[in-house]
Amino acid sequence: MSGQARYHRPYHLFAVFTAAATLALIGMGGIVTSKGVGMSVPDWPDSYDHNMFMLPVSYWVGGIFWEHFHRLAASAVGLLTVGLAVWSFGRNGKKFLVFWLTPLATLGGGVCLVAFPERLADTVLLGGLGIGSFVLSRFWPRGEPAPRLVRILAVVAVVAVIGQGVLGGLRVRLLQDELGAVHAAVAHLFLVLICVIALLTSRWWQERGSAGFRTRLPGWTLLLAALLIFGQLLLGAAMRHRHAGLPVDSFPLVDGKLLPAADETYVSGINQRRNLAADYREFEPVTRGHVQLYRYHLILGSAVFLTVLASLIAAWLTVGNHWLVLQQGALVLAIVGQGLLGAWTVWSDKADAVATLHVVFGAIVLVWASLLAIIGLGRFPAAGRDIAEKLNSSGKWEMVSGQEAIREMVRDTR
Amino acid sequence: MISGAIRISGILLLCSLTWNAWGADITGTITLKGEPPREKVLPLDAMCRKTRPGEVPTTRFFLADKSGGLADVFVYLKSVPGEFEPPATPVVIDQVGCEYVPYVLGAQKGQKIVVKNSDPILHNVHPTPRVKGNPEMNLAQLPAPIGKDLTFVFDYPEMFLRFKCDVHRWMYAYVSVMDHPFFTVSGKDGSYTIKNVPPGDYEIVAVHRKAHAPRYVGLTEKVTVKDSTETVDFTIDITKAD
Numbered sequence A: 001m002s003g004q005a006r007y008h009r010p011y012h013l014f015a016v017f018t019a020a021a022t023l024a025l026i027g028m029g030g031i032v033t034s035k036g037v038g039m040s041v042p043d044w045p046d047s048y049d050h051n052m053f054m055l056p057v058s059y060w061v062g063g064i065f066w067e068h069f070h071r072l073a074a075s076a077v078g079l080l081t082v083g084l085a086v087w088s089f090g091r092n093g094k095k096f097l098v099f100w101l102t103p104l105a106t107l108g109g110g111v112c113l114v115a116f117p118e119r120l121a122d123t124v125l126l127g128g129l130g131i132g133s134f135v136l137s138r139f140w141p142r143g144e145p146a147p148r149l150v151r152i153l154a155v156v157a158v159v160a161v162i163g164q165g166v167l168g169g170l171r172v173r174l175l176q177d178e179l180g181a182v183h184a185a186v187a188h189l190f191l192v193l194i195c196v197i198a199l200l201t202s203r204w205w206q207e208r209g210s211a212g213f214r215t216r217l218p219g220w221t222l223l224l225a226a227l228l229i230f231g232q233l234l235l236g237a238a239m240r241h242r243h244a245g246l247p248v249d250s251f252p253l254v255d256g257k258l259l260p261a262a263d264e265t266y267v268s269g270i271n272q273r274r275n276l277a278a279d280y281r282e283f284e285p286v287t288r289g290h291v292q293l294y295r296y297h298l299i300l301g302s303a304v305f306l307t308v309l310a311s312l313i314a315a316w317l318t319v320g321n322h323w324l325v326l327q328q329g330a331l332v333l334a335i336v337g338q339g340l341l342g343a344w345t346v347w348s349d350k351a352d353a354v355a356t357l358h359v360v361f362g363a364i365v366l367v368w369a370s371l372l373a374i375i376g377l378g379r380f381p382a383a384g385r386d387i388a389e390k391l392n393s394s395g396k397w398e399m400v401s402g403q404e405a406i407r408e409m410v411r412d413t414r
Numbered sequence B: 001m002i003s004g005a006i007r008i009s010g011i012l013l014l015c016s017l018t019w020n021a022w023g024a025d026i027t028g029t030i031t032l033k034g035e036p037p038r039e040k041v042l043p044l045d046a047m048c049r050k051t052r053p054g055e056v057p058t059t060r061f062f063l064a065d066k067s068g069g070l071a072d073v074f075v076y077l078k079s080v081p082g083e084f085e086p087p088a089t090p091v092v093i094d095q096v097g098c099e100y101v102p103y104v105l106g107a108q109k110g111q112k113i114v115v116k117n118s119d120p121i122l123h124n125v126h127p128t129p130r131v132k133g134n135p136e137m138n139l140a141q142l143p144a145p146i147g148k149d150l151t152f153v154f155d156y157p158e159m160f161l162r163f164k165c166d167v168h169r170w171m172y173a174y175v176s177v178m179d180h181p182f183f184t185v186s187g188k189d190g191s192y193t194i195k196n197v198p199p200g201d202y203e204i205v206a207v208h209r210k211a212h213a214p215r216y217v218g219l220t221e222k223v224t225v226k227d228s229t230e231t232v233d234f235t236i237d238i239t240k241a242d
Helices: A009-035 A062-088 A090-115 A120-138 A148-174 A177-200 A203-210 A219-240 A264-275 A288-318 A323-347 A352-377 A402-413 B002-022 B046-050
Strands: A387-391 A397-401 B024-033 B073-078 B091-096 B099-101 B104-108 B112-117 B123-128 B139-141 B150-153 B158-164 B172-178 B183-185 B191-197 B200-208 B219-225 B234-237
Touching: A009 A062, A009 A177, A009 A352, A062 A090, A062 A148, A062 A177, A090 A120, A148 A177, A177 A219, A177 A352, A219 A288, A219 A352, A264 A288, A288 A323, A323 A352, B024 B073, B024 B200, B024 B219, B073 B104, B073 B172, B073 B191, B073 B234, B091 B104, B091 B172, B104 B183, B123 B150, B183 B191, B191 B200, B200 B234, B219 B234
Parallel strands: B024 B234, B091 B112, B104 B172
Antiparallel strands: A387 A397, B024 B191, B073 B183, B073 B200, B091 B099, B112 B150, B123 B139, B123 B158, B158 B172, B200 B219
């Protein structure tokens, strides 16, 4: 993040990597829920009375493998997020490592050694973190800080990832299925946040944003689409975390109708069919509420499709043939693909892999729509309001204040 | 004083013996009508398969013999008056070859339910009650001898309270918690016996966990118990919804 060019390739790639890791983590969480093994490690933050990072491999059996792997991957994403935040402060990040992380981790290790001598693994890990932090500070890059907005978002991401970890732990400790659904929802929001950081630190955003580029994409319609997709994910999470399987056994028609009736007759019938299906997963019985969730999921899915289609038509009429409009077209196709994955989930009787794929693709679609909405709304000129760059009349980049960039952008628009 | 105490004890003993003498058994057979679904093979992992060489364990939903006798049907008397102390003897569930044994059982409210682990594999034991007041718990159980028996107690009646192992997602057991001791589970041939039922008019209910899910209303018959064994047979028709 040198002063001359705001684009910093390594930092951007690191943000992209963190986003990819987060998506993989959502996939792992999806597998854990699809397989119904989220409670296979009954304690938290320990795992079977071991420090989580020291659980012997012999314990990684059955559902424990997936749940424990999910926890380890979550810790890795947490570390990546902390790295993203510290790095966003450029050379100032070194101060954090030397004056905060190193002493705190070392002190924590010391306190642990004195107060809990039986938990040697905790001491070793905290001590290792302190030493690692100190060593890292020796090689810390001397670059400029990222734009203010990126720094803020990165710090918010750290708070979010910690909160998300605690939420996952509380779901295990408090035995609350509902917390599992919240955990899933926050995971998707966190992914969007990391992807926004990746977008804001991309070369494309830096150059277009700095030059006062306006895409004229229908930002508000795209934002509505993103919100509807998030609503879809909430409904999906609510259905999945009831651990009741699917309330339908056919698609697109259920008993000859597009939408199953949420009444006692239907519920009784579907439960009867399921009871005679000899499914070793032994799902909870279907309820009327469960059927209602499914109905809303179908209706909202249709609304998402229509909204994205409307935004595509609006963009085509306004902007014409542009690669961002093609992106919107691809998003429409992705929504159709997500719908087909939903159908496949029903046809496969909620096979673990298919249901998980539906979750992961849902996350991708959410990110896609969110980023297009942000690009369309153009609320982040110059990727920060403190300093900006623009192309001068001779075609070279020059530094201007953010306010000046905005003024010029408004002038250009007129 | 002492002779008085002896006399009272004698009377109490006599009453107790008389009570038992008054009690009679209710017996019968549960028969399945209709074609049961084919049981599915359990997706045992490699470690669990090692504990059951040569076996192909399946689900245990409709265990019927050749004559239609249906096992694992929970049979109980409805609304038995009086208060009944829980027995001191616990009911026991064991984990053998990555399955709970037995699969369906009954316990009295307040009675200890002990879960053993005879497998050389760790499990978690996770009862998931639906009735408010019965606590949900999730406990790890390492293989013996490190792992100790786990004890659970539920204070409110609940039909088919589910025990599950999240490590092995096919592992379930169902405990029906009753507020009296007059219940049983049908055997492999579908026969059952409820012992020492006091004389009176009762409703006897037979409930199958799959055939009568999720409301578990089951089949009800009236029975009058006097001084001899009463026979009540049930036929569970799985072609009809509960």
